[in-house]
Amino acid sequence: MLSRTAAALYWMSRYLERAENLARMLDVSYSLSLMPQDGSGDGLDELAMPLQITGTLEDYRNRHGALDAERLLHFFALDGDNPGSIFSCLRAARSNAHVVRGRISADMWENINATWLEMREIASQGLGGYGISAFCEWVKQRSHLYRGAAFGTSLRNDAFRFIRLGTYIERADNSLRLLDSRYEMLGEQAEEGSARDYYQWSALLRALSVFEAFSEIYRGAPDKRQVAELLILREDVPRSLRACLGEAALILASLPGENGRPAQRMAAELEARLRYTGIEEILATGLHAWLSECILHINHLAGAIHSAYLEAA
Structure with missing residues (x-):
C-alpha cells in the first residue's frame, strides 16, 4: 500500500476517534461545571479543562482573553480556526476520507460525508438551540455509526x-x-x-x-x-x-x-x-x-x- 494512502486511512480514523473523545471531554466537563464548585462556583475551571488537556487554552486566551462559558464552548466545539475543535477534527476526517474514497466502502464514505454536512449545519446555527449534551451525544453516535460501517462492510x-x-x-x-x-x-x-x-x-x-x-x-x-x-x-x-x-x-x-x-x-x-x-x-x-x-x-x-x-x- 502507498504510504499516502495508509496515512489518509490512519488519520481519517484518528480524527474521527479524536472528535468522539473531544465530545466526551466536553460532556463530562460541562456536566461537572453545573454542579456547586469550590471557591468561586462559576464552573469555568471545569469548562477550561478540555482546552488544557488538548493544549489549546493558550490559543483561546490569545484570541478571546478572559474565560467565558459561551466562548469556551464555541471555541472547543465549533470553531473552524481552532485545529483542536470537534469541527476541525470532523473536517479533517472528511478530507482524508475523500482522498481514499476508493479504498473505503460506500457506507463508510456516506457516513463520514453526512456527518460533516450535519456538522456544518450545526455550526451555522450555533450550540444555543442544540444543547451541549445533545451535541456531544450526536458526535458519539456518529462515531459509533462510522465504526459499525467499518466493521460491517470493510474487507x-x-x-x-x-x-x-x-x-x-x-x-x-x-x-x-x-x-x-x-x-x-x-x-x-x-x-x-x-x-x-x-x-x-x-x-x-x-x-x-x-x-x-x-x-x-x-x-x-x-x-x-x-x-x-x-x-x-x-x-x-x-x-x-x-x-x-x-x-x-x-x-x-x-x-x-x-x-x-x-x-x-x-x-x-x-x-x-x-x-x-x-x-x-x-x-x-x-x-x-x-x-x-x-x-x-x-x-x-x-x-x-x-x-x-x-x-x-
Missing part, C-alpha cells in the same frame, strides 16, 4: 488494519489524558469517599462509557485505585490502555515488511509492560507521573508508526 486487508490502528492509538492517548485530568482536578490529597470524589470519578466513567462495566466488576463507590485499574490494566474494557495497546500490537505484527519492526517491538514492549504491572506498582510511582510517562511512550509509538508506514519513501 479485512491492510486498509482496514490502518483504519483500526488509528482508532486504537488515538483512543489510548485520549483515555489516559482524561484519567490524568480528572486525577489532577481532584488533587493528590483528595478525600476518598467524599461527594466531590464520587461525582468526579463517576462522571469520568460515564464519559468513557464504562460506568456499567465498573459496577459489574467492582463494588461500592468509585475511587482512584479502582478507576485507574479499570482504565489502565483491564484487558476486557474496550477503552482501557491495555486493550488499546494489545490491539495495536496485534495489528502492527500483521502488517508486512521489515520497516515496521521498531514500531512492532515498541508496541509489544508496552503491551508486555502493562500485562506484568499491578495497580499498586503504578500508584507507588505516582499516578500522574506514571500517566505522563505512558502518554510520552504512546506518542513515541505513533512517531515510529509514522516513520515506518506513513512517510513517503
